[in-house]
Amino acid sequence: MSRLSVVEKVSAAPQRGARERILAAAEALARDSGPGNIALDAVAAKAGVSKGGLLYHFPTKARLLEALVEQFLATFDGALHDREAQSGGAANSTARAYVDIMVEEQLCHRPPPSGLLAALAENPDFLAPVRRFDRQLLDRMKASASDPVLAVLVFLVMHGIKSGQLLNTETIDAGEFDGVIARLREMLGPAPATPA
Amino acid sequence: MSRLSVVEKVSAAPQRGARERILAAAEALARDSGPGNIALDAVAAKAGVSKGGLLYHFPTKARLLEALVEQFLATFDGALHDREAQSGGAANSTARAYVDIMVEEQLCHRPPPSGLLAALAENPDFLAPVRRFDRQLLDRMKASASDPVLAVLVFLVMHGIKSGQLLNTETIDAGEFDGVIARLREMLGPAPATPA
DNA sequence: ACGGCTGTACCGTCCGGACGGTCATGTCGA
DNA sequence: TCGACATGACCGTCCGGACGGTACAGCCGT
Incomplete structure (x- = not known):
């Protein structure tokens, strides 16, 4: 635990809330491409994240x-x-x-x-x-x-x-x-x- | 013209109502493999029909x-x-x-x-x-x-x-x-x- | 105070398998 | 013999996810 600035944990977070964006993208995809057609590639693209990035946050579908x-x-x-x-x-x-x-x-x-x-x-x-x-x-x-x-x-x-x-x-x-x-x-x- | 034994239809038209069996198989598959996981192969297998046979009755998924x-x-x-x-x-x-x-x-x-x-x-x-x-x-x-x-x-x-x-x-x-x-x-x- | 080590966040390529659909080839019943 | 019905090998694509990078930040011994 760094003893200074417990408040700021911004450090390695290039874009705020990649996770949230991914979730939202998945929802959107499900809504208008059919619930069974969520491809990870598509989700990643829509969320403005690479496939690898997505897999980082959610190690599996x-x-x-x-x-x-x-x-x-x-x-x-x-x-x-x-x-x-x-x-x-x-x-x-x-x-x-x-x-x-x-x-x-x-x-x-x-x-x-x-x-x-x-x-x-x-x-x-x-x-x-x-x-x-x-x-x-x-x-x-x-x-x-x-x-x-x-x-x-x-x-x-x-x-x-x-x-x-x-x-x-x-x-x-x-x-x-x-x-x-x-x-x-x-x-x-x-x-x-x-x-x- | 052999009009004998309408009862047994074991060969070419092995079972009457392949169509119905296919539909039933699809339902069953959907129920216990998840609605998004109906593979035509699986449906055909479960219905006791070959893939081609299935595609004959339903030309597309x-x-x-x-x-x-x-x-x-x-x-x-x-x-x-x-x-x-x-x-x-x-x-x-x-x-x-x-x-x-x-x-x-x-x-x-x-x-x-x-x-x-x-x-x-x-x-x-x-x-x-x-x-x-x-x-x-x-x-x-x-x-x-x-x-x-x-x-x-x-x-x-x-x-x-x-x-x-x-x-x-x-x-x-x-x-x-x-x-x-x-x-x-x-x-x-x-x-x-x-x-x- | 600097260079290496570690951890976090993210990228992009690649592979193996699954799946939809086609096709040439039977096989009966009439 | 014709045509309805069925077969199963095969093809091309798509997709999940494994993997090997990259970049950057903090900690640390020296």
Whole structure:
């Protein structure tokens, strides 16, 4: 440990965040070249990195895919915790938070997490973390729910929407989306006075 | 003209329905080797056909994938029409039919349509027919629905369940499944006296 | 304070294997 | 004998990833 400047670790980092750029490039590739067609060469090119450079950060394709789902899960989990924290431990708080996030993402036109599909295409086992996460999420929703069945129902509707985005099946339109969200919120009972 | 023994067809046309066997083999491969790893060689082997034989029935991989989604859609559409015919043009008949089919499939432990994922992995455009089908289905559900929003809600729950099967994410258990189905049927109103 | 050593970040070439697709060659049933 | 159906050897391309560089920064004995 160098005793001076713990703050700056910039030294041998020619470009900031090659890792992030690679991840983003992979996502983009998956989105518009098909989830099964992510070639490492292409990812490297799109990220502005050489093939060797890419292999440095992700020693194997499997690791890259892993990182993709990890990133997705982490992002979502973060957003969820934030949302939930806002409305303390009120009834149905987790379910409501999930709905809120969905709406938020819809508003931002957030691109769907195609990285997940890429991972799945390579090997179904890569989705194991997602499986675990989803199960935990559902349990939390049920735990804080006024009615367990309602929690499951909300969970499934969210997944239905997600699957539409994921498969690039823009089946439902904005109006239908809003309608269902409104209905769901109605079923979840009055929101606990959320200012700001 | 030997019209004897139509039963045994062991030689040139060794097994009837090479096409079906190929499709089935492809599905199976997709399911347990990952949707992106369907090699024509492997499909041929699993179907008990030579590579050339496979290429005879499906001149290209794209055609095979197309056939996979086509088959899926046709099967589902057939089941839906049957179900719907039973309960005439009653209120929510389409939505109810959808739910019924879901339950049926759940009972039969029908393996998920991994072929869809294989097609998606190769090229997202292959799902265009699914997109069209889903849109029409949703419209029909809304048309026969007592409440349009309810139709969309049911549609999304069904898709949520499907996505769970598709991604091999066995998130919800049997009890939760039954609970949601019951709730959905409740919301759809009393079933119109289904005899037999 | 300098020259060597080590560690980090990245580059670009190369190889072996996998995979989609072609083709010349059967083999039956009618 | 014709044509539908099937075979399996073969070709060309693409891709994962191994490997051997390069450049630069810090530590270190002297």
